[in-house]
Amino acid sequence: MLWIAGLFLIFIGLLWFWVGPKIVEFRTSIGLDAKIAEAESLWARLKLQTQGVKTILVLVGGAIATILPEVTKDLADVDLSPLIGSNWAGKVAAATSLVATITHISGLLSAARAKPVQTNE
Numbered sequence: 001m002l003w004i005a006g007l008f009l010i011f012i013g014l015l016w017f018w019v020g021p022k023i024v025e026f027r028t029s030i031g032l033d034a035k036i037a038e039a040e041s042l043w044a045r046l047k048l049q050t051q052g053v054k055t056i057l058v059l060v061g062g063a064i065a066t067i068l069p070e071v072t073k074d075l076a077d078v079d080l081s082p083l084i085g086s087n088w089a090g091k092v093a094a095a096t097s098l099v100a101t102i103t104h105i106s107g108l109l110s111a112a113r114a115k116p117v118q119t120n121e
Contacts (some may be wrong), residue, residue, distance in 0.1 A: 004067060011063075015056060023052045031117035051110065062096025065093040 023091045032048060039045040050057070069080040078096065084092075 008063075019056065025050055025113065029116050032112040052107065055100050055107060058096060058100045058103055062092055062100070066092045066096070 032051060036045055036048045039048055069084060069088055072078045072080055081088075
């Protein structure tokens with residue numbers, strides 16, 4: 001159980017110190033903050049705010065969903081296997097990898113279509 005916490009902390013550290021600055025750099029280069037301010041609907045604003053982090057959100061959600069039955073069994077002595085089945089981790093991992101691949105490809109296509117902001121220097 002301790003190794004799961006260690007891997008989780010390493011993952012969070014990588015997101016915070018390596019991926020985070022890259023996302024901020026991308027958002028700045030295409031002027032995303034101005035586009036968010038100009039968005040008229042809540043749905044458009046939400047789509048713009050999650051641009052660049054959808055894959056990360058899917059992976060974090062999948063990781064949490066994968067280990068949730070074991071964590072509840074260890075911490076609260078609650079066995080979720082009658083509710084979720086025997087191969088829960090395998091099913092969630094497969095679905096997570098599929099959805100992460102789709103969101104990653106969608107993000108790459110969106111980034112390729114984005115036009116850099118022109119600066120007057």
